[in-house]
Amino acid sequence: MHRRLAIGLVSALSSFVVHAESVHDRWNLADLYATPSAWDADAARLQGQFGEIAACRGRLASSVVRFKACLLIFDDARKRLERLQVYASESHNQDTTVDSGIDLDQRATVLRTQYDEARSFVRPELIALGAKRIDAYLARDRTLAVHRHELDDVLRGGAHTLDAKGEALVAAFGATADVPSSSYTILSAADMPWPKVTLSDGTTITLDQSAYTKYRAVRNRDDRKLVMDAFFGQFKQFERSFGATLYGQLRTDSVDAKVHRYPDVVTRALDREAVPVAVYDTLIEQADAHLDTLHRYFRLRAKLLGVTDLHYYDLYPPLVESDAKYGLDDAKRLTLEAVAPLGPDYVAAMKRGFDERWMDAYPRPHKLPGAHMAGSAYDVHPYVLVNFNDDYESVTTVAHEWGHALHSVLANRAQPFASADYPIFIAEIASTFDEALLLKHVLEVAKTDDERLLYLGSALETLRGTFFRQAMFAEFERVVHAKVDRGDALSGAAMTQIYGDILRRYHGDAQGIVKIDDVDAIEWAYIPHFYDAFYVYQYATSIAASSLFADSVLANEPGAEERYLDLLKAGGSDYPYELVRKAGVDLASPAPYRSIAARMDRIMDEIEAIESRRSGRPG
Numbered sequence: 001m002h003r004r005l006a007i008g009l010v011s012a013l014s015s016f017v018v019h020a021e022s023v024h025d026r027w028n029l030a031d032l033y034a035t036p037s038a039w040d041a042d043a044a045r046l047q048g049q050f051g052e053i054a055a056c057r058g059r060l061a062s063s064v065v066r067f068k069a070c071l072l073i074f075d076d077a078r079k080r081l082e083r084l085q086v087y088a089s090e091s092h093n094q095d096t097t098v099d100s101g102i103d104l105d106q107r108a109t110v111l112r113t114q115y116d117e118a119r120s121f122v123r124p125e126l127i128a129l130g131a132k133r134i135d136a137y138l139a140r141d142r143t144l145a146v147h148r149h150e151l152d153d154v155l156r157g158g159a160h161t162l163d164a165k166g167e168a169l170v171a172a173f174g175a176t177a178d179v180p181s182s183s184y185t186i187l188s189a190a191d192m193p194w195p196k197v198t199l200s201d202g203t204t205i206t207l208d209q210s211a212y213t214k215y216r217a218v219r220n221r222d223d224r225k226l227v228m229d230a231f232f233g234q235f236k237q238f239e240r241s242f243g244a245t246l247y248g249q250l251r252t253d254s255v256d257a258k259v260h261r262y263p264d265v266v267t268r269a270l271d272r273e274a275v276p277v278a279v280y281d282t283l284i285e286q287a288d289a290h291l292d293t294l295h296r297y298f299r300l301r302a303k304l305l306g307v308t309d310l311h312y313y314d315l316y317p318p319l320v321e322s323d324a325k326y327g328l329d330d331a332k333r334l335t336l337e338a339v340a341p342l343g344p345d346y347v348a349a350m351k352r353g354f355d356e357r358w359m360d361a362y363p364r365p366h367k368l369p370g371a372h373m374a375g376s377a378y379d380v381h382p383y384v385l386v387n388f389n390d391d392y393e394s395v396t397t398v399a400h401e402w403g404h405a406l407h408s409v410l411a412n413r414a415q416p417f418a419s420a421d422y423p424i425f426i427a428e429i430a431s432t433f434d435e436a437l438l439l440k441h442v443l444e445v446a447k448t449d450d451e452r453l454l455y456l457g458s459a460l461e462t463l464r465g466t467f468f469r470q471a472m473f474a475e476f477e478r479v480v481h482a483k484v485d486r487g488d489a490l491s492g493a494a495m496t497q498i499y500g501d502i503l504r505r506y507h508g509d510a511q512g513i514v515k516i517d518d519v520d521a522i523e524w525a526y527i528p529h530f531y532d533a534f535y536v537y538q539y540a541t542s543i544a545a546s547s548l549f550a551d552s553v554l555a556n557e558p559g560a561e562e563r564y565l566d567l568l569k570a571g572g573s574d575y576p577y578e579l580v581r582k583a584g585v586d587l588a589s590p591a592p593y594r595s596i597a598a599r600m601d602r603i604m605d606e607i608e609a610i611e612s613r614r615s616g617r618p619g
Contacts, residue, residue: 028357031380032087039087042080046111049077050118060125064137071147074119079417081115082376084108090383093368094360120171127158146416149573160260180248181531192238195230199223207231217316228313235525242525243492250484253533264485266478269534273423274575278588283540286593287471293597294468295508297460300604312520319457325390328361331398338399338441339434341553342561349409350402363387373401375408378417382408392454396435403434411571425576428542430568436550449610460603466543467596472506474537476524499524544592545585547599
């Protein structure tokens with residue numbers, strides 16, 4: 001269920017502007033269920049369907065009529081589950097302290113586990129049924145064609161699927177698979193004591209994760225160093241514990257791969273969506289091949305910040321300081337204007353979402369921080385959560401998350417439920433594409449060089465963080481998973497050494513470009529994404545793909561807009577790598593990664609031209 005939360009790389013907000021909120025600024029969860037009792041009734045209906053699913057055990061081969069009836073039961077139950085989960089999770093997210101929301105979220109998680117256990121026999125039975133029998137069923141009943149891709153996918157995985165008893169056992173143990181991740185979360189968010197630091201202005205702060213996100217970007221350089229040293233220093237003190245939790249996750253993933261007869265975890269993880277391992281390898285190779293572009297960015301950052309010895313703690317303050325304020329209405333207007341190249345239907349669908357309360361917009365106490373889109377309530381509409389803070393970064397977040405939302409709208413309109421769900425591999429293309437459109441638009445309407453520098457600097461940092469940083473994470477994952485797959489022991493200290501070596505190479509430490517201090521190498525322990533094997537690489541591949549797509553659409557290349565929109569409308573009707581390739585971008589080739597580097601170079605050219613103009617030097 002890939003679209004339950006399509007999450008952008010948006011930092012949690014640790015402080016926020018107080019807004020006079022209106023009902024219109026909050027989403028309307030009643031579109032899902034009018035009352036909590038209506039949710040209860042639908043949950044009871046789902047539990048009843050578990051019995052209907054169980055009645056299909058051993059019956060899929062009995063007749064085409066029974067086969068079809070079972071597929072419809074499976075789909076209806078999953079559709080109901082996803083709607084229940086969206087309501088439960090978003091009820092909790094809008095106020096994480098309310099007991100009723102916590103209860104709903106926990107009940108939805110139990111329902112998901114029960115559903116997975118109830119369906120555990122399906123894959124083995126379909127595989128036993130075989131391609132010949134399934135093809136005959138589809139030939140006899142043309143309405144079954146909507147299940148063609150998912151059935152082919154099950155058969156493709158036959159060599160890696162256990163018998164019914166084995167899959168049931170794996171499903172039962174699935175409830176314990178998140179223990180390392182849960183342990184990490186409890187340790188990093190609750191049990192680990194946070195240091196207190198006093199900044200240069202006399203302010204004393206408790207340096208938890210939210211405060212770190214905020215204060216690592218302050219203008220005072222000594223404060224930035226103090227914040228990063230203290231924060232990472234605290235993680236360093238728990239290096240052994242974090243090493244144990246991540247090693248536990250790596251071992252869990254490795255055992256799962258072996259149980260399902262895969263050579264390694266990366267093949268297992270990518271094979272879920274039939275993504276060639278060549279995509280992952282090409283990403284890492286191409287990121288390394290374009291480190292000169294990243295290092296150019298660091299040199300430009302040092303120049304704009306006025307420092308001669310750039311350190312890791314200098315990477316988070318904005319390139320351009322700005323007190324400019326942007327209201328939520330400004331964000332909506334700019335986003336609607338920016339996406340005009342995608343046509344009036346796209347614009348109208350987005351405007352409808354703005355008008356009909358699909359978004360919870362403003363931060364408030366106990367609301368989930370950050371931003372996400374929940375798009376799997378197929379018969380309703382997407383829900384968007386942001387924490388709008390009256391700055392330009394909030395505008396880009398709106399564009400990003402509504403790119404996700406429109407992806408869901410288009411896929412759900414064009415596809416039956418069975419093939420509407422799209423994976424993260426494609427999801428982040430839609431969000432970063434709309435950010436590219438936003439950048440082009442705001443540069444066109446900007447009135448001053450200060451505005452242009454704000455927009456260009458923001459875009460440049462987004463590209464750095466979404467492409468190069470995620471590629472760096474991907475390389476770290478590749479190395480540590482490979483070690484565990486080989487049976488090597490891996491301590492927290494060993495992980496710090498591996499991460500530190502990669503971190504220094506990416507940042508040009510040996511060349512004197514960015515100084516990486518020893519404490520910075522513990523950063524791996526701060527990254528929760530490593531508990532979801534081979535996930536983050538998709539941010540990097542997606543922004544590379546969207547860069548090529550945006551270039552072609554904005555250049556008005558014949559058919560470019562249609563190919564891109566067709567990709568969004570395709571949902572999960574084919575494997576994501578193939579869908580992207582058919583739309584014109586091959587992520588196993590160097591082209592998209594060269595495009596993202598070229599985009600960064602063009603932005604830096606513009607920034608340097610503005611700076612030269614301001615200083616009176618010829619461009």
